[in-house]
Amino acid sequence: MLIQVSKEFKKKSNSAIFSIILFIIVYILLFLSAIALTIGCIAAGLWIISIKPMFFTVMIGIGLASLGILISYFLIKFLFKKHINDRSDLTEITRNDEPQLFQVIDEIVKEAGTDFPKKVYLAYDVNASVFYDSSFWSMFLPIKKNLIIGIGLVNACTKQELKAILAHEFGHFSQRSMKVGGYVYNVNQIIFNLVNEDESYRNTVQDWANASGYFAIFAELAIKITQAIQWILRKMYSFVNIRHMALSREMEFHADEVAANIAGSIALEESLLRLDLAGNSYSSVIDFYNSKIEESQTSKNIYKEQNFVMNFLAKESELELKYDLPVVKISEAGLFNKSKLIIENQWASHPSTEDRIAKLQQLNIIKDYDNNSARTLFKNIDATEEKLTTKIFSNVQYEKPKSELDLDTFQNEFEKNYNKDTFDKIFNNYYDNKNPNQFDLNSSTPSENVSNFEDLFSKEKVELVYTLIALENDKNTISSIADKTIDIKTFDYDGRKYKAKEAKILTPKLDEQIKKLQEEITQNDINTF
Secondary structure: OOOOOOHHHHHHHHHHHHHHHHHHHHHHHHHHHHHHHHHHHHHHHHHHHHHOHHHHHHHHHHHHHHEEEEEEHHHHHHOOOEEEEOOOOOOEEEEOOOOOOOOOHHHHHHHOOOOOOEEEEEEEOOOOEOOEEEEEEOOOOOOOOOOEEEHOOOOOOHHHHHHHHHHHHHOOOHHHHHHHHHHHHHHHHHHHHHHHHOOOHHHHHHHHHOOOOHHHHHHHHHHHHHHHHHHHHHHHHHHHHHHHHHHHHHHHHHHHHHHHHHHHHHHHHHHHHHHHHHHHHHHHHHHHOOOOOOOOOOOHHHHHHHHHHHHHHHHHOOEEOOOOOOEOOOOHHOOOOOOOEEHHHHHHHOOHHHHHHHHHHHOOOOOOOOEEEEEHHHHHHHHHHHHHHHHHHHOOOEEEEEEEEEHHHHHHHHHHHHHHHOOHHHHHHOOOOOOOOOOOOOOOOOOOOOOOOHHHHHHHHHHHHHHHHHHHHHHHHHHHHHHOOOOOOOOEOOEEEHHHHHHHHHHHHHHHHHHHHHHHHHHHHHHHH
């Protein structure tokens, strides 16, 4: 499989490489300056001691020498730091444990032209990802990746869809040209460590300062100099990271194309659109049991409950079913999104789902579809789900002996809670995100043209509510642009491009639109009352 790298990817890649080269140049200059300062401080310290050897000059000489050493140490400490990912919530599986799943992974890595993962882990949630323990030397030495597969994801996919999602993850490493992303990632980690993870360094400096009052002034000076270095590196972090994120967006499109070539466009498209529903369903189950901690109630298998919630919410939203899984359409995924504000988010590593779906539909790659549940890839999925469920609840401290809710009891209680917190469907979502507006009963007059109940909660009236919510959110964002809380140069609003300094001009116009909508909604609330 050979996928051509797009011109946009090459452009972003070259920009990212340039940022790395610039970082290296800046870092080398800082490092050489630190070495020169260290040599100068040591030489000056020895010179002071040699002029008149005595306790005072010895302490001053040592303190001066330590100034340069501390600054050099600050710049090289990250070379020996390794970022270890927390694996406490993960469960490792082997080929002997799950041969069918590993066979699918074999097929993916072969077609993608990449290496088999070092280890495969199961996670609790609706997720799939590739990770590795990184250090400075990861930029120069080959490093094998680990694969995470969330059982919450397996529970919400067909075999083909899971294959597509895993193929996407391996797609990031399928061509040499993609390795630039790894380099930029490591540079970001290095700068982040230098800029933010300096607690151990500060403790070292503080210990040195506490050793003698003579050293304290030099320790304080070292802190001031390293703060100046951190300021420079923060600027570099922004410069490199903006280009990294822009490249990451292109890498996502590339990985999607790899996945489509391996598993087909439709498999990835349908799974992407279902992920939010699956994730919300999983979170709803977790939230349900969080509320049961005082009662010490747990679950035997939260994934059966996730499946129930997912299908329950699908039914409430009148979604179709396909292969016993809800089908979420792109129009339904973006329901009630009335925002007119478009900002090219330089920091967003993932393109929007809409953009990804559009690209997949353009590719329109057809593959044979295995519509069996992804759960069938496991030897004994029920036992696996129960094992992970037990592990989830083992992290919770209960004051009394635990008791397990059976599935029927969960279903009844969940439905009861849902119906208690949800307005009747006759209100057509009108009150789901708003309360009735306040108005004066004595001075308020209902409109004469309201003919029936359905008019009060029609699609047009509901859209007024969500348009108002979107406008208020837009206004808050534009206000943040105006006061430079959000630092961007341009943004689009309602089809027109604005400079950041024009945000203040736009705010009064939004206030006027918001006021008009509020009046319309208030009038409808008066009519309803």
